[in-house]
Amino acid sequence: LAKTTQPISMDSYEGQEVNITCSHNNIATNDYITWYQQFPSQGPRFIIQGYKTKVTNEVASLFIPADRKSSTLSLPRVSLSDTAVYYCLVGEISGGYQKVTFGTGTKLQVIP
Amino acid sequence: GAVVSQHPSRVICKSGTSVKIECRSLDFQATTMFWYRQFPKKSLMLMATSNEGSKATYEQGVEKDKFLINHASLTLSTLTVTSAHPEDSSFYICSAGRLAGVDNEQFFGPGTRLTVL
Numbered sequence: 001l002a003k004t005t006q007p008i009s010m011d012s013y014e015g016q017e018v019n020i021t022c023s024h025n026n027i028a029t030n031d032y033i034t035w036y037q038q039f040p041s042q043g044p045r046f047i048i049q050g051y052k053t054k055v056t057n058e059v060a061s062l063f064i065p066a067d068r069k070s071s072t073l074s075l076p077r078v079s080l081s082d083t084a085v086y087y088c089l090v091g092e093i094s095g096g097y098q099k100v101t102f103g104t105g106t107k108l109q110v111i112p
Numbered sequence: 113g114a115v116v117s118q119h120p121s122r123v124i125c126k127s128g129t130s131v132k133i134e135c136r137s138l139d140f141q142a143t144t145m146f147w148y149r150q151f152p153k154k155s156l157m158l159m160a161t162s163n164e165g166s167k168a169t170y171e172q173g174v175e176k177d178k179f180l181i182n183h184a185s186l187t188l189s190t191l192t193v194t195s196a197h198p199e200d201s202s203f204y205i206c207s208a209g210r211l212a213g214v215d216n217e218q219f220f221g222p223g224t225r226l227t228v229l
Contacts, residue, residue, distance in 0.1 A: 043221050102148075
């Protein structure tokens with residue numbers, strides 16, 4: 001399983017766009033990149049998943065360069081409720097599921 | 113849809129007792145469920161992969177005789193912490209994948225806070 005590296009913490013003001021970058025230099029050909037959000041004392045919640053290029057859904061965008069050695073989660077116009085830990089995960093999808101290893105995550109603090 | 117529940121949400125027990133935690137996929141079938149452990153201010157650590165009708169696959173360093181996992185049906189997996197000790201106090205989280213679901217995402221339960229006195 002590819003190891004991921006993320007900034008430990010980030011601060012942002014409300015209404016700003018936040019970009020969190022994750023490094024995964026040893027990503028394998030069959031690995032997908034997935035981002036989860038976790039609030040204290042809750043289970044993680046799926047945000048977005050991608051394999052290459054750009055993926056966008058109703059809450060975020062995921063940018064993946066051609067070499068796939070990194071990825072960037074983009075959260076548009078964050079609010080106070082976006083304060084949480086964000087995990088970048090890399091893993092192969094097999095049998096319909098992605099087995100992943102959680103890294104340290106990035107603690108995002110949104111400031112009023 | 114795609115809700116995973118855990119029961120209990122919080123449990124306090126005496127050292128030496130066993131504790132069972134249930135993980136249920138409420139509105140979908142999950143042939144594979146995962147069990148994680150999370151210590152305060154730390155990341156989630158995968159403990160084992162639970163497959164319906166077969167033995168669980170444990171990660172290196174996780175004692176299978178201490179953390180008994182049973183996946184009896186497509187909607188239920190249980191984790192039993194046997195002879196619990198204070199160092200087993202942690203936040204235990206399960207997750208399930210929905211077969212042929214969108215994005216192959218895992219759906220996580222709300223977690224169970226175990227405190228061993």
